[in-house]
Amino acid sequence: xxVGALLEDYRPTTFLERGVAVPFTTPLLACARVRPTHRQKLxxxxxxxxxxxxxxxxxxxxxxxxxxxxxxxxxxxxxVLKEPLLSPGTIRAAGRKVALxxxxxxxxxxxxxxxxAQEADDRLIANFLLIVRLLNQGGVGQIDWRxxxxxxxxxxxxxxxxxxxxxxTLGAGAETIxxxxxxxxAIVAPVGFRSRDYPARMPVLxxxxxxxxxxxxxxxxxxxxxxxxxxxxxxEVAKLTLDLSAVTLENCYAELDNxxxxxxxxxxxxxxxxxxxxxxxxxxxxxxxxCALWDGAxxxxxxxxxxxxxxxxxxxMPKEVAEWVDGNVPVERTWNQRRWVKANVDWRSGxxxxxxxxxxxxxxAVAA
Amino acid sequence: MNHxxxxxxxxxxxxxxxxxxxxxxxxxxxxxxxxxxIVEDIVxxxxxxxxxxxxxxxxxxxxxxxxxxxxxxAEPAQAAGNPWLVPRPxxxxxxxxxxxxxSPPLAAAVTAIPPDRTMDDVETxxxxxxxxxxxxxxxxRDFLQHGGAPVPGWQEDYRKRLDGxxxxxxxxIDITALLEQLPPRPMGILTGEQETVALALLYSMRHVSDxxxxxxxxxxMRRTTEPSQIFRIMIDNDLDLPTDQRDRMLAEAAVECLNExxxxxxxxxxLGAHSxxxxxxxxxxxxxxxxxxxxxxxxxxLDAKTLSATKARASKTIVRTFENSLSGEMRRxxxxxxxxxxxxxxxxxxxxxxxxxxxxxxxxxxxxxxxRHLEGVLDREFGAYRTLLLDKLRQSRVGxxxxxxxxxxxxxxxxxxxxxxxxxxxxxxEEAGGGVG
Numbered sequence: 069x070x071v072g073a074l075l076e077d078y079r080p081t082t083f084l085e086r087g088v089a090v091p092f093t094t095p096l097l098a099c100a101r102v103r104p105t106h107r108q109k110l111x112x113x114x115x116x117x118x119x120x121x122x123x124x125x126x127x128x129x130x131x132x133x134x135x136x137x138x139x140x141x142x143x144x145x146x147x148v149l150k151e152p153l154l155s156p157g158t159i160r161a162a163g164r165k166v167a168l169x170x171x172x173x174x175x176x177x178x179x180x181x182x183x184x185a186q187e188a189d190d191r192l193i194a195n196f197l198l199i200v201r202l203l204n205q206g207g208v209g210q211i212d213w214r215x216x217x218x219x220x221x222x223x224x225x226x227x228x229x230x231x232x233x234x235x236x237t238l239g240a241g242a243e244t245i246x247x248x249x250x251x252x253x254a255i256v257a258p259v260g261f262r263s264r265d266y267p268a269r270m271p272v273l274x275x276x277x278x279x280x281x282x283x284x285x286x287x288x289x290x291x292x293x294x295x296x297x298x299x300x301x302x303x304e305v306a307k308l309t310l311d312l313s314a315v316t317l318e319n320c321y322a323e324l325d326n327x328x329x330x331x332x333x334x335x336x337x338x339x340x341x342x343x344x345x346x347x348x349x350x351x352x353x354x355x356x357x358x359c360a361l362w363d364g365a366x367x368x369x370x371x372x373x374x375x376x377x378x379x380x381x382x383x384x385m386p387k388e389v390a391e392w393v394d395g396n397v398p399v400e401r402t403w404n405q406r407r408w409v410k411a412n413v414d415w416r417s418g419x420x421x422x423x424x425x426x427x428x429x430x431x432x433a434v435a436a
Numbered sequence: 437m438n439h440x441x442x443x444x445x446x447x448x449x450x451x452x453x454x455x456x457x458x459x460x461x462x463x464x465x466x467x468x469x470x471x472x473x474i475v476e477d478i479v480x481x482x483x484x485x486x487x488x489x490x491x492x493x494x495x496x497x498x499x500x501x502x503x504x505x506x507x508x509x510a511e512p513a514q515a516a517g518n519p520w521l522v523p524r525p526x527x528x529x530x531x532x533x534x535x536x537x538x539s540p541p542l543a544a545a546v547t548a549i550p551p552d553r554t555m556d557d558v559e560t561x562x563x564x565x566x567x568x569x570x571x572x573x574x575x576x577r578d579f580l581q582h583g584g585a586p587v588p589g590w591q592e593d594y595r596k597r598l599d600g601x602x603x604x605x606x607x608x609i610d611i612t613a614l615l616e617q618l619p620p621r622p623m624g625i626l627t628g629e630q631e632t633v634a635l636a637l638l639y640s641m642r643h644v645s646d647x648x649x650x651x652x653x654x655x656x657m658r659r660t661t662e663p664s665q666i667f668r669i670m671i672d673n674d675l676d677l678p679t680d681q682r683d684r685m686l687a688e689a690a691v692e693c694l695n696e697x698x699x700x701x702x703x704x705x706x707l708g709a710h711s712x713x714x715x716x717x718x719x720x721x722x723x724x725x726x727x728x729x730x731x732x733x734x735x736x737x738l739d740a741k742t743l744s745a746t747k748a749r750a751s752k753t754i755v756r757t758f759e760n761s762l763s764g765e766m767r768r769x770x771x772x773x774x775x776x777x778x779x780x781x782x783x784x785x786x787x788x789x790x791x792x793x794x795x796x797x798x799x800x801x802x803x804x805x806x807x808r809h810l811e812g813v814l815d816r817e818f819g820a821y822r823t824l825l826l827d828k829l830r831q832s833r834v835g836x837x838x839x840x841x842x843x844x845x846x847x848x849x850x851x852x853x854x855x856x857x858x859x860x861x862x863x864x865x866e867e868a869g870g871g872v873g
Contacts, residue, residue, distance in 0.1 A: 110680070136857065136858060137858060138853065138858055139849075139853050139858045139861045139862060139865070142858065143752055157781060170843060170844075170846035170847070170850075171845065171846065171849075171850070173784075173785075173788070173850065174781050174785075174847070175781065175785075290558055290559060291558075291630070292616075292617055293630075294627060294629055294630075295615050303638075345820065366492055367492040367554075367556050368556040368558065369620050419716075419720050419796040419799045419800055422792045422795055422796055422799070422854070423792070426788070426792060
């Protein structure tokens with residue numbers, strides 16, 4: 069039975085071609101990435117589950133014939149199918165929506181609830197900080213932002229008079245400026261500011277990745293088993309991802325250094341900025357689950373165990389990244405290096421799948 | 437009730453249905469007790485789960501001292517039939533003999549361990565072992581040659597075993613370095629690289645002494661749930677072993693495996709009544725052992741009839757245990773959840789853990805060819821569970837316009853999914869009107 073195509077030499081050109089990590093709970097799917105097809109469907113890219121070289125590309129039906137898919141994943145797939153645009157952000161939202169129903173367990177539902185609230189808070193704070201920055205950079209006066217409550221939904225009324233003074237400079241009315249800032253705050257919120265005014269999602273994830281890198285290096289340098297090799301490989305890709313994400317974050321912060329200029333060209337620059345601010349998310353996509361998996365492994369044996377999965381989850385770096393950071397990126401080393409599997413482990417069925425599904429549900433609660 | 441009895445009861449209650457995380461926490465508490473002896477028998481009951489959960493254990497002098505022996509430890513009755521095993525009570529004798537034999541500076545050096553270290557700290561464990569194990573070997577040798585003051589717990593039949601232990605300690609640095617590269621107990625199928633490590637262990641110890649070689653072979657056999665893989669390593673490689681001796685070793689190990697299966701089978705029958713989780717873990721290991729023995733190389737000369745009878749006994753126990761859990765504890769749990777609206781997160785998590793264990797017993801049974809029997813049990817039981825859920829849904833909709841959604845029975849639905857599969861849960865969702873969001 070043919071369930072999918074095997075790509076031995078898998079080198080995605082773009083991040084979209086690499087696919088997005090989806091928080092599935094079925095063990096086989098949890099290591100997969102999803103990408104759109106020409107026929108407005110989805111296909112899954114999965115590191116060869118038999119442990120051989122390469123990646124399998126297959127559709128939902130092919131997967132369903134290979135493994136027992138959880139109710140959560142069936143619902144998540146249906147939800148993702150309805151998404152007009154596939155990105156780490158839209159997948160995250162779809163994942164939270166499904167988790168909220170409780171189908172991945174109570175902890176995952178609570179975590180989704182908390183993550184949604186956190187995201188809304190971050191957006192409010194980002195909006196507030198953007199207003200403050202704009203006014204400060206526009207010379208309207210230094211504002212002591214500590215006098216304001218960022219979660220105050222009446223912020224617009226309170227700052228309106230000051231923003232009106234920026235109308236001539238920005239060539240737009242106050243209402244339009246507020247709309248621009250709100251739109252901008254949606255993409256700035258997860259990235260944050262260079263000044264680290266609040267723990268934004270991407271810098272926090274970067275810090276987790278930094279910690280993961282240290283843990284993997286320390287494990288890999290003291291473990292003579294196959295798990296040690298996987299740890300060093302994953303650490304190498306983690307380091308590369310850290311370096312590249314730092315560059316993409318800095319590019320975002322540079323744009324925010326001159327908000328007046330940014331908003332003056334907002335109309336013509338909007339699409340470019342949406343792409344620019346989305347880059348750290350694409351780069352770090354998939355690492356949140358890996359960090360949570362590693363953090364959850366409390367003993368050396370448990371670490372060896374999870375490294376088998378981590379080896380298959382480490383994202384391949386697409387060629388597109390070189391354009392993002394204006395330079396040579398040593399991605400060649402991180403292509404098809406993975407070839408690990410616990411020999412003859414039945415990855416389609418068996419009692420260990422129950423434990424792994426439960427573990428993936430715990431991940432949903434940690435990495436919501 | 438005295439203090440010790442109180443602790444015993446607390447530990448027993450905590451361990452009975454503890455989730456993996458809770459189990460790790462309770463073991464952390466036990467590790468901090470001044471003496472584990474008061475709860476040793478209770479810990480024994482969850483030993484198989486501990487082997488799977490593998491919580492980090494504090495680094496102590498005793499753990500490092502006994503590390504090279506860990507795969508050989510057995511209850512006295514089991515050890516009686518195998519001269520290479522170390523009966524647990526003998527550990528106290530070893531500890532005492534080594535304590536007397538260590539020079540004061542050495543004793544001070546190996547017992548001064550920072551309190552926050554765990555046995556996962558491989559470097560510290562190796563560093564301590566490099567000092568302690570050769571010293572332990574010397575102390576045991578000296579005791580065996582020259583005797584000394586009586587040692588509490590000493591039994592004369594320990595003498596030969598102690599000699600074997602002394603030899604093991606002499607080579608413990610190499611042995612533990614190799615074993616460290618293998619998965620812990622229960623050790624499944626080895627990768628090619630790990631198989632090479634197992635072979636290196638046997639090969640390197642083959643000419644050290646017969647006792648050390650036999651001990652290492654016993655360690656691998658006791659660690660694995662795939663004995664046929666170790667048999668093949670013995671058969672396919674030139675270990676410079678006379679064929680008759682090798683075949684005898686294979687046959688003895690196969691008999692030990694069969695005895696182990698019977699002993700586990702009894703455990704499953706007993707454990708099923710008070711800990712489905714322990715019963716499930718033991719069932720999974722038991723089934724792996726049977727499967728592996730069914731594929732044993734011909735040179736093992738395993739008696740097919742004996743294996744078949746052992747398998748039949750195990751099959752009967754598995755079906756009975758699964759049926760009892762599904763129609764008993766599990767159904768009561770789902771019924772209890774369905775009757776309440778105030779179940780705590782912890783209660784739900786515990787119910788899910790028990791459901792997973794129940795399903796593991798069924799999945800393990802499938803591997804023994806029991807699918808038809810087990811599916812029959814599932815079919816018989818599903819109706820009762822379905823009724824429980826739909827009744828709850830109906831009741832929750834009484835007096836409501838628009839009706840309550842599936843979310844009302846989400847906790848129970850998850851249990852259905854774990855026990856009966858996603859299709860069964862989806863069928864109930866459909867019946868309830870679909871849509872979970």
